[in-house]
Structures are given as C-alpha cells and as structure tokens.
Amino acid sequence: MNEPKSETQYESILLRVLWMIVYLLVWQVAQFILGAVVLVQLIYRLIYGAPSASLMNFGDSLSQFLAQIGRFGTFHSDQKPWPFADWPAPRTPEGEAPHTVAPAAHPVRDEEPKL
Numbered sequence: 001m002n003e004p005k006s007e008t009q010y011e012s013i014l015l016r017v018l019w020m021i022v023y024l025l026v027w028q029v030a031q032f033i034l035g036a037v038v039l040v041q042l043i044y045r046l047i048y049g050a051p052s053a054s055l056m057n058f059g060d061s062l063s064q065f066l067a068q069i070g071r072f073g074t075f076h077s078d079q080k081p082w083p084f085a086d087w088p089a090p091r092t093p094e095g096e097a098p099h100t101v102a103p104a105a106h107p108v109r110d111e112e113p114k115l
Helices: 004-048 053-073
Strands: none
Touching (some): 004 053
C-alpha cells in the first residue's frame, strides 16, 4: 500500500525536475546574454576609458540570477529564482568607477511675448 506522504514526495520531485529543466534552458540563454554584456562592456571601456554603470548593474544582477539557478539546481536552495523571486538587486561596484555622462542642459523655452 502506498503511503500518501511518499506519493506527495514523488510528485514534488517530479515537479522540481521539470523546473530544473526549464531553468537549465534559461541558464543557457542567460549565459549567452552575460557573455554579450561582457563583450559590450569591454568595447565600451576601450572607447570611453571607463565601464558603463548600467551594464555593470545589469551584469551583476544577471550573474546573481545565474547563481540563484545554480543553488536551486544543486538543491542548495528550495527558492525558485526569478520570476518566482525578486530580480536580484545589483551590488555596489568593487572595481573601476563607472563612466558618467553629465545631464544635458535644459534648453530655454522659446515663448512668445505676452501682450
């Protein structure tokens, strides 16, 4: 006779295996995107002399997301990564200071004279 608890565990592990397969596919796509971010950041650094702040933040968040997938896939965590959890917030950069662009000056409005 099957115990309800073991049957529930079996269903639970099957569901987890399905999620692991989905996240394996997501991992492949995210890994490709991270590689593209690395190349674009390198080109940006060569052109402007400093890395892009937005690429730094996105790259850090994406690498944390990949780490979350790894922890879930290795049973280190039961928490499913994004979209079931919040997207990882970027940490403070520890390397070079990012390239900043000063905000553009606001043009003076060309108003008609009031009579």
